[in-house]
Amino acid sequence: MNGILYLEDGTVYKGKGFGKKGTSVGELVFNTSITGYQEILTDPSYAGQIITMTYPLIGNYGVNSVENESSKIYAKGFVTKSIEQNPSNYMSEESLEKMLENMGIVGVCHVDTRSITKRIRNQGALKCVISNEDLSMEELEKIIKQEKLKEDWMKEVGTKQILHIPGTGPKIAVMDFGIKKNILNNLQYRNCDITVFPYSTSYEEIMNINPEGVLLSNGPGNPEAATEAVETVKKIIKKVPTFGICMGHQILALAVGGQTYKMKFGHRGGNHGVYDIKRDRAYITSQNHGYAVERKSIEQSGMEITHINLNDDTVEGMKHKELPVFSVQFHPEGAPGPTDSTYLFDKFIDQLKEDAKCQ
Structure with missing residues (x-):
């Protein structure tokens, strides 16, 4: 399925969708960690945010039931350069994509995460629509204008x-x-x-x-x-x-x-x-x-x-x-x-x- 990021300044990034099929609105931020994507996703401090990983290869060692930092994912979406579908690690219990599907989180990959990170650094954290559904630009623009970001998570x-x-x-x-x-x-x-x-x-x-x-x-x-x-x-x-x-x-x-x-x-x-x-x-x-x-x-x-x-x-x-x-x-x-x-x-x-x- 296709994936898209529509930023409040009108910038659009098109890629491939993964995780749960859906559409969410959140604050687009970036994380520079090389490993630890499971702990990052399950950290409640990311509630309401769409996380972009600057490291290009994500999901390569899978996920497990030990390393969650909470019982669910509070983030609104996940953005990566690439997503590994066949993880290899002795602790791996399932793929990252499967975890996102089970927890209802929208993902987009195959986008230029370096460009996204530079845009955030230049303009600051931005409101963003993340979607892997077939929505028009007009629909995405309407969604981002209607949705107000919460501050009391x-x-x-x-x-x-x-x-x-x-x-x-x-x-x-x-x-x-x-x-x-x-x-x-x-x-x-x-x-x-x-x-x-x-x-x-x-x-x-x-x-x-x-x-x-x-x-x-x-x-x-x-x-x-x-x-x-x-x-x-x-x-x-x-x-x-x-x-x-x-x-x-x-x-x-x-x-x-x-x-x-x-x-x-x-x-x-x-x-x-x-x-x-x-x-x-x-x-x-x-x-x-x-x-x-x-x-x-x-x-x-x-x-x-x-x-x-x-x-x-x-x-x-x-x-x-x-x-x-x-x-x-x-x-x-x-x-x-x-x-x-x-x-x-x-x-x-x-x-x-x-x-x-x-x-």
Whole structure:
């Protein structure tokens, strides 16, 4: 079947369709990772987006039931240069195309992904219609004009009920804005007793379990749309040590009086250099975000910048000058990508122990 991308600026890319037969509208973004397409697709932070992979060969090692980062795909579409139909890997259980068919995701391949990436870099993330149905240009234009992109995906993609993962270590409350499985895996590896709370959970409900620490998870959308979560976090950070990751980092910034802004095309990939100021060391990190924290607003809000991006000098980490509160914009859990910065989970646990001694 034929495939097509119709961008809001009128640009059209024609190729071949794969995955589920259908039509979707989303924000067109690109990811520079060479491997990890399964983890990328199942990362809830991609909700509402159409993902273009810059690496040309995708699907070559298939997919399996182990490496999903959530139970479904929240992205609106998938774009590749080529798609492998006959994967070869000892863990492979089915092809990537079969996974997309089963999860209802539209795909388009055999398009110039380099050209798409350059267009996004020049003009910024663009609204896009992806289709592998036989639609006219007039129909595609009508669809893209009628569809409005959502900004509050973080309210929908997380758990809908409280989940408890028992452990013998520190009691951690997780605010779920679209958490990846490997974040929970890292807490479990450190024997944490974990309770995952839905987006709508109140401050009082969270504090009822007497958590020793709170983790603010990653998630999709505009952090400024998470108004209820920001108000809850304002109260939490005054009472409990807190660690924010990605969306959690942005919500924390808003909670202390800082500001966030939409980036031109964001950071998405497994090869982003970040400088840890205190350690005087650079790390290669996994990233997936389209918003960032405004530097001056943070420096005036009781926070200290701890990490910066080596490509564009954006804020990648911060900590409170007085409270046991810190966050990072990147993904220390990787999945996909390097795990060089998993030391941050150890830092969080050490902070809980230190806070307990002071009480």
